[in-house]
Amino acid sequence: MSDILLAAGIVMTSAGAMPADLRLGEGGIIAVGPDLDRVGAEVVDCSGCWVGPGLVDPHVHLREPGQEWKEDIESGSRAAAAGGFTAVVAMPNTDPPIDSGHLARFVADRGRLVGLVDVFPAGCVTAGRAGQRLAHLDELWAAGVRVFTDDGDSVADAGLLRRAMEYLVDLGGVVSQHAEDRGLAGAGQLHEGEVSARLGLAGIPGAAEEVVVARDLAVTRLTGGRYHVQHVSTAGTVALVGAAKEAGLAVTAEVAPHHLAFDHRAVLSTDPAFKMYPPLRRPEDVEALRQALADGTIDMVGTDHAPHAAHEKDVPFEDAPRGVIGLETAVGVVLETVGLGSVDLFTRMALAPARMAGLADRGRWLAVGEPATITVIDPAVSWVAERFHSRSANSPWRGRALRGRARHALLRGRFTLRDGEVQW
Amino acid sequence: MKALLDAADMARAVRRIAHEILERNRGAGDLVLVGIHTRGIPLARRLAAALAEAEAPVPVGELDIALYRDDLDRRPVTRVGATRVPVPIDDRVVVLVDDVLYTGRSVRAALDCLADLGRPRRVELAVLVDRGHRELPIRADYVGKNLPTSTLERVSVRLAEVDGEDGVWVGVEQ
Amino acid sequence: MRHLLDIADLGRADLEGLLDDADGFVEVLARPIPKVPALRGKTVTTAFFEASTRTRLSFERAAKALSADTMTFAPGTSSLSKGESLKDTVLTLQAMGSDLLVMRHQAVGAARRAAEWLSIPVVNGGDGAHQHPTQALLDALTVRRRFGSLEGLEIAIVGDIRYSRVARSDLLAFSSLGAHVTLVAPRTLLPVTTEDWPVTVSPSLDEVLPTVDVVYLLRVQTERGGASVFPSLAEYTSRFGMTRERRARLKPGAVVMHPGPMNRGVEIADEVADDPDSLVLEQVSLGVAVRMAVLFRLLGGEADV
Numbered sequence: 001m002s003d004i005l006l007a008a009g010i011v012m013t014s015a016g017a018m019p020a021d022l023r024l025g026e027g028g029i030i031a032v033g034p035d036l037d038r039v040g041a042e043v044v045d046c047s048g049c050w051v052g053p054g055l056v057d058p059h060v061h062l063r064e065p066g067q068e069w070k071e072d073i074e075s076g077s078r079a080a081a082a083g084g085f086t087a088v089v090a091m092p093n094t095d096p097p098i099d100s101g102h103l104a105r106f107v108a109d110r111g112r113l114v115g116l117v118d119v120f121p122a123g124c125v126t127a128g129r130a131g132q133r134l135a136h137l138d139e140l141w142a143a144g145v146r147v148f149t150d151d152g153d154s155v156a157d158a159g160l161l162r163r164a165m166e167y168l169v170d171l172g173g174v175v176s177q178h179a180e181d182r183g184l185a186g187a188g189q190l191h192e193g194e195v196s197a198r199l200g201l202a203g204i205p206g207a208a209e210e211v212v213v214a215r216d217l218a219v220t221r222l223t224g225g226r227y228h229v230q231h232v233s234t235a236g237t238v239a240l241v242g243a244a245k246e247a248g249l250a251v252t253a254e255v256a257p258h259h260l261a262f263d264h265r266a267v268l269s270t271d272p273a274f275k276m277y278p279p280l281r282r283p284e285d286v287e288a289l290r291q292a293l294a295d296g297t298i299d300m301v302g303t304d305h306a307p308h309a310a311h312e313k314d315v316p317f318e319d320a321p322r323g324v325i326g327l328e329t330a331v332g333v334v335l336e337t338v339g340l341g342s343v344d345l346f347t348r349m350a351l352a353p354a355r356m357a358g359l360a361d362r363g364r365w366l367a368v369g370e371p372a373t374i375t376v377i378d379p380a381v382s383w384v385a386e387r388f389h390s391r392s393a394n395s396p397w398r399g400r401a402l403r404g405r406a407r408h409a410l411l412r413g414r415f416t417l418r419d420g421e422v423q424w
Numbered sequence: 425m426k427a428l429l430d431a432a433d434m435a436r437a438v439r440r441i442a443h444e445i446l447e448r449n450r451g452a453g454d455l456v457l458v459g460i461h462t463r464g465i466p467l468a469r470r471l472a473a474a475l476a477e478a479e480a481p482v483p484v485g486e487l488d489i490a491l492y493r494d495d496l497d498r499r500p501v502t503r504v505g506a507t508r509v510p511v512p513i514d515d516r517v518v519v520l521v522d523d524v525l526y527t528g529r530s531v532r533a534a535l536d537c538l539a540d541l542g543r544p545r546r547v548e549l550a551v552l553v554d555r556g557h558r559e560l561p562i563r564a565d566y567v568g569k570n571l572p573t574s575t576l577e578r579v580s581v582r583l584a585e586v587d588g589e590d591g592v593w594v595g596v597e598q
Numbered sequence: 599m600r601h602l603l604d605i606a607d608l609g610r611a612d613l614e615g616l617l618d619d620a621d622g623f624v625e626v627l628a629r630p631i632p633k634v635p636a637l638r639g640k641t642v643t644t645a646f647f648e649a650s651t652r653t654r655l656s657f658e659r660a661a662k663a664l665s666a667d668t669m670t671f672a673p674g675t676s677s678l679s680k681g682e683s684l685k686d687t688v689l690t691l692q693a694m695g696s697d698l699l700v701m702r703h704q705a706v707g708a709a710r711r712a713a714e715w716l717s718i719p720v721v722n723g724g725d726g727a728h729q730h731p732t733q734a735l736l737d738a739l740t741v742r743r744r745f746g747s748l749e750g751l752e753i754a755i756v757g758d759i760r761y762s763r764v765a766r767s768d769l770l771a772f773s774s775l776g777a778h779v780t781l782v783a784p785r786t787l788l789p790v791t792t793e794d795w796p797v798t799v800s801p802s803l804d805e806v807l808p809t810v811d812v813v814y815l816l817r818v819q820t821e822r823g824g825a826s827v828f829p830s831l832a833e834y835t836s837r838f839g840m841t842r843e844r845r846a847r848l849k850p851g852a853v854v855m856h857p858g859p860m861n862r863g864v865e866i867a868d869e870v871a872d873d874p875d876s877l878v879l880e881q882v883s884l885g886v887a888v889r890m891a892v893l894f895r896l897l898g899g900e901a902d903v
Contacts, residue, residue, distance in 0.1 A: 189706075197789035199706050200727030200766055270707025314685055314715075316705035318726070488622065491634035491664075496898040503615065504622035504894065540631040 002042050003030070004413070009046030009376060010342055012053065014365040017342045022051055024372040024413055032368055044418075046376050049407055052346035053366060054086030054373035057327060058147070058176075058254055058353035059230060059302030062088070062119070064110065065103075066095025071307035071391045073107065076327075077116040078424060079305070079390035081416040083327040084375045084406020087118040088305075089357050092129070093152040099124035101139035108144055116416045116424065120357060122147040125155050125164045125175060134164055141171050146358035149176035151230060154212050156182060158219055165225030174226040174252075174356060177216055179237070180278065184208035189318055191264040191279040199270065201318065204279055206234035213237050217244045220251060228356055229253040231304050233278035235288035242297045252356045254302035255289050257326050257333040258396060262286070266396070272313045272320035273396040276306070290338045293348060300352040303330045307392035325395050329385050331377055332402030342379070350375065376408040389422060429569060431590035434552070437568030438467070441550050442474035444566050449517055452480045454545065456513055460522040460534050461488040461505045466585035467552060468521040485509030487520075492533035513542040519566075523581040525551040528562035553592055555579050601713045602892050603722045604729045605770040613774055617739050619891035620884070624743075627663060627887055636898050637666035643696035645671035645688065646723065647703040652858060653723055653732075656882070657700045660889035666897070669696060688712045698897055719896040727761045732892055733857055734767035736885040738775055740877050741812055743884070744853060749776035754806045756782040756838055757816030757865055760789050760827075764857045765816055769797055780806050782838065786827040803838050807847045815840055815856045815865045831864050842869045853877050 003025040011020040011032060023031040023041060062076035071079075073090075080088050090107055092098030098107060104121040111119025123140035127133050129150045137148065148168065154177060155161045165175055185208040190196050192203025213229055217240060220227040229241060232253050244251045258276060263283045266274045274280060292298040306323025313320050326333075331349070334340065340348065354362035361371050383405055385397045409417035416423050429437070446452060452475050459468030465486045472484045488505030490496075520534050531549060538547060550566035555573040573579060573594060580593045599612065608616075626634055642661035646654050658668045671691060684703070691699060699716065701709050702723035709722035709729075724730040741748055753772050759765045759781050769779045773796040780798045781788065792799055800806050807813075818834060828834045835841070840854055845867075848854075855877045860866050870876060 192790050194791055194794050197791050198766070198794075200761070200763060200789075201706050203790060270710055311683065311685075314711075315683065316703065316708040316711050316725075318705040318707075319684075491626070491636035491894070491898075493636075496636065501894075501898060504619040504891070506622060507625055536635065540629055540633065542630060 002040055004372075004410075005036060005038055005041035005043045006046045006051050006374070006376065007038075007043050009049045009051035011051045012343060012346045012366055014367060017050070022366065022374070024410070028371045028413065029366060029368050032366065044408065046408070048378060048380060050342040050345070050377045050379060051366070052342065052375055052377070053350040053362065053364065054409060054411065055084050055331075055349045055375045055406070056087040056353040056357070056359065056362065057085050057303050057305065057330070058089045058300060058357055059151075059256070060088045060090055060305040060327060061093070061307065061323070062090045062107075063307060064094065065106065069309050069391075073110040073119060074114045075389065075391040076305070076307070077111060077114040077119065078422050079325070079327040079388065081116040081409060081422045082389045083330055084377060084409050084417060085117055085327060086373050086375060086409055086411050086416065087120060087354070087359060087362065089120045089122050089147055089353070091149065091151045092122050092124045097124050097129045098122070099127050099129070099135035099140070101136060101143040104140050104143035104145050116422070117411065118359075120147070120359060121145055122149050122151070122176065124148070125150045126160060129153060131156050131160065134160065134167070137164070137167055137171075137173070141173065146173055147176050147228070148173055149178065149230070151176065151178045154178055154180050154182070158215055161216065162219050162223055165219060165223040165227070169223060169225050172358065174228050174358070176228040176230055177212065178230050179209045179212035179216065180204075181208045181211050184211065188279070189275070190267045191281050193264060193282060195264045195267050198268065204277070206236055206281060206285070209234055209278055210236040210240065213240050217249060217251065220244070220249050221247075226250040231256045231259065231278055231302060232289065232292075232298055233259050233281050233285065235285050238288050238292040238297055242292070245297070252299045252352065253297070254300045254353070255293055255298045256302060256304040257330050257337070258324055259289055260286065260293065260337040261333050262396065267317070270317040272315065272317050273324060273394060273398070275317055275320050275322050276304070276324055277322045293338050294340065294344070300348050300356065301330060301334055302353070303327050305390070307390050308394045309392055313394045323394070325388065325390050325392055328388055328390065329395060329397045329402060331406055332383070332404045333397065335379055335404035336402060345377070372410050372413040374410045375406055377404065378407040379404045381405050381407070426594050427591055428571060428594055429592035434568070434590050434592070437552060438470045439474050441566040441568060442471055442478055445471070445519060445550070446475065446479055448565070452482050454516045455482045456485060456509065456511060456516050456518050457482055458485040458487055458509060458518055458520055458538070460520060460530060461486060463523040463581055463583050463586055464521045466583050467523055471521060471550065483510045487534050487537050489530060489533040489537055492536045494529060494533070507537065509541055513538065513544045515543070515545045517546045517548065518544040519548045519550050521550050523552050523583075524579050525549070525554045525564050526557060528558045528560035531562050532560050552581060553579060599895055601720045602731050602896065603710050603713060603720065605731050605734050605767045605774070608774070610774050613735070613738065613771060616735055616888070616891050616895060617742055619895065620735070620739050620887045621743075623887040623890040624884065626890070633663050633665060635665045636894055637661070637664040640666040640697040640897050641669060641695055642666045642698050642700065642893060643669040643671060643691050644700045644723070645673070645691060645702075647673045647701070647708075648724065650702055650724070652882075653702065656885045657723065657889050659886050660893055663886065664890055664893055666893065669694070684708065684712070685715050688716060692716050692718055698893065721892060721896065724763055727763050728766060730763040730767045732885070732889055733764050734771035735892070736881055736888040737768050737814070737855065737857070738771045739884050739888050740855065740881045741772070741777070742775070744877065745811065747776070748772060751777040751812060752780070752810045753777045753812040753814060754780045754782050754803070754810045755814045755816065756803055758787045758819055759783045759816070760787050761819060762816050768814065769795065773797070780810070782806055784828055784837070803844065807844055808849060810848070811852050813840060813848065813852065813854050815854065817857065817859065818861050818864050835864055839865055839867065840870050841867045845870045845873065855881060858882065
């Protein structure tokens with residue numbers, strides 16, 4: 001097999017972004033530098049593009065096992081590859097939920113079989129996501145699980161959360177929390193504010209998220225554990241996370257592209273494409289989230305890719321399931337809404353999620369000897385999201401013009417995306 | 425466009441029709457004049473004034489026939505106008521008044537509307553201009569002027585109350 | 599106008615045009631034969647997924663007075679209970695030859711979704727606590743016929759604003775037509791915010807009584823378990839009920855309205871409800887004329903207003 005030469009891109013190295021070629025061969029990256037020797041290499045033009053470590057999505061729903069009509073690991077892997085991702089952390093709220101070792105192995109194995117991206121299963125914190133007793137944390141750990149979450153629900157019992165965190169301190173795992181207080185969220189359908197008042201729908205106040213995060217941060221301090229806040233949606237949560245980091249807690253946070261792109265006024269249309277939990281918040285929250293992702297208070301982007309079949313979303317807003325897909329549009333949306341530079345983009349979408357999720361062989365800049373797991377992003381290309389590799393098309397960006405997109409991706413030296421085409 | 429009637433011609437036509445109505449009905453006793461929206465209404469008022477001058481005041485009503493038209497699908501209505509008849513029309517003689525008699529479809533609609541309002545003893549029809557080309561078996565009892573036209577021509581009756589001037593013109597359809 | 603879904607979709611001229619037409623239909627309904635052939639051959643279908651008799655009957659009466667045929671979809675006995683989706687249900691009603699669908703549904707935005715799915719006009723007969731546009735039109739018509747115009751009128755809407763589609767619709771219509779609206783309710787019955795609404799808010803009915811031209815009482819939704827949002831019905835009545843004493847403190851010419859059905863003895867006292875000056879029954883009669891105007895505009899009127 002001949003070497004691959006990624007030519008004339010801007011390469012992300014520990015010394016920063018620099019114009020360079022990148023030569024990939026047996027054993028990963030074999031050379032980095034300007035005007036590398038092209039003899040014996042397949043040359044792939046990367047001019048105008050950013051060449052960085054493979055993107056990682058710390059938060060996706062692949063729906064398998066149990067809800068394969070929405071998505072499965074194969075279609076979800078294709079969607080991830082199309083978006084330039086080389087690894088995803090699959091949420092455990094499947095049917096059955098991933099609360100024991102053999103289920104986690106099933107998910108990881110299915111991902112390996114498809115071979116387009118590494119699929120890292122997250123495991124439940126509590127058995128059956130029921131919030132009553134701890135899941136088989138050791139067994140999950142042995143199966144490779146590093147992220148523990150009851151996503152879709154909060155771990156409501158602070159005592160149970162404490163025990164999980166204490167247990168995971170020794171192992172080094174992280175609790176990833178869907179922060180939503182059930183009592184405050186109630187039957188809410190969208191952010192509680194002008195739009196919910198206008199529509200006459202029950203709202204979810206920002207406090208529903210903030211009380212859980214505030215409580216969890218106290219538990220984090222108590223246990224010395226690692227804590228990750230999923231899909232931060234309010235300025236208040238940003239402030240809590242910022243203060244906790246300043247206080248030295250082991251806290252990370254993610255934001256979803258839709259929370260960077262839209263505010264609750266989009267829901268005035270009652271289009272179910274804008275229904276997700278946490279809900280779209282106020283314009284000032286959107287501004288705070290963009291700022292926090294830019295300055296690093298929020299460490300990473302997690303798409304919360306949540307596929308739902310057309311017939312499930314083709315109902316009145318109130319009757320629609322929550323969530324939107326995001327893998328295939330994430331890069332463009334993040335670039336458009338936050339305008340991150342190349343180093344920051346790869347920090348937020350590759351390094352930080354890999355480190356949070358404890359992924360082996362990831363979380364480092366490109367250098368000789370590193371694996372050839374690479375994403376090449378064209379930050380200037382204009383395109384319209386029309387057809388999706390995901391089995392579902394519940395995207396609020398459907399039919400909208402975006403700027404910026406992954407052009408190539410390689411997983412351990414093999415193209416998974418080439419010139420925008422999934423190598424399948 | 426060619427002017428066929430001027431203001432004086434129109435005034436004469438209205439007076440003549442008023443006299444014919446009185447003659448045929450032997451007085452103004454049971455009469456009700458009902459104008460068809462839009463230009464039939466001022467014409468009915470002018471006829472009433474002429475009748476009052478010649479003999480006695482006659483009540484005047486107005487009909488909006490939009491709700492009775494048979495071509496709503498083809499020619500949508502912008503606004504529903506008023507239908508007002510000041511006295512019960514049962515057992516009276518109603519004289520429908522319109523500006524132009526053409527296909528007869530407006531008169532058909534007006535007759536249907538009248539039937540919903542009551543049961544007149546007799547209904548007569550007075551028009552300022554009869555331009556022919558009937559599509560229904562309807563004829564006028566009183567005609568200001570017979571105007572043989574082609575269907576390509578447009579007959580335009582203008583009344584001071586609605587249009588700011590009096591007169592009848594004929595032009596070619598644009 | 600392709601559909602009637604939300605008062606917010608209508609400008610002042612649209613509202614006034616519909617009320618003008620409705621005035622014409624008031625006259626039609628007063629005729630010896632209160633029926634016109636305008637919509638002969640058209641079929642108006644009512645699909646009320648949430649129980650309601652009054653509004654459905656009013657629409658059917660309006661359709662029949664325009665000589666339209668009516669079809670009634672009864673969800674209780676339908677394939678909905680067999681799991682058919684809302685989309686398939688309304689597509690089926692359209693395929694059966696409906697020319698217009700009047701729809702009430704408990705989900706906010708349901709009528710708008712149906713309008714997206716269908717090629718025929720859709721009239722929102724109420725969606726959750728969101729909108730009930732024909733109620734707003736009939737209320738505006740009632741006020742306009744009583745006062746001549748809404749310009750400069752003071753209107754108080756009293757009661758369960760938070761859960762009321764009538765309040766959400768009426769306040770938009772009233773204020774768009776030039777009236778000033780005050781919402782009167784305890785905090786627990788107000789929406790979380792009214793900041794961007796064209797209204798004033800007051801917690802005291804007694805304070806606004808002497809200055810208003812219209813007191814619009816909302817139904818206390820006792821079936822919703824009022825106990826959790828105010829202490830007791832008796833306490834509600836003592837603060838917000840339109841008693842005979844309060845009626846007497848209204849300025850001369852002021853009127854009391856209610857969308858029905860009334861909870862006598864709760865938000866409205868018998869003497870007020872039965873007062874010859876109460877407009878409650880006139881609201882009901884004018885509802886038919888307003889709905890005729892809406893049906894005629896959507897099926898016989900100008901295609902694009």
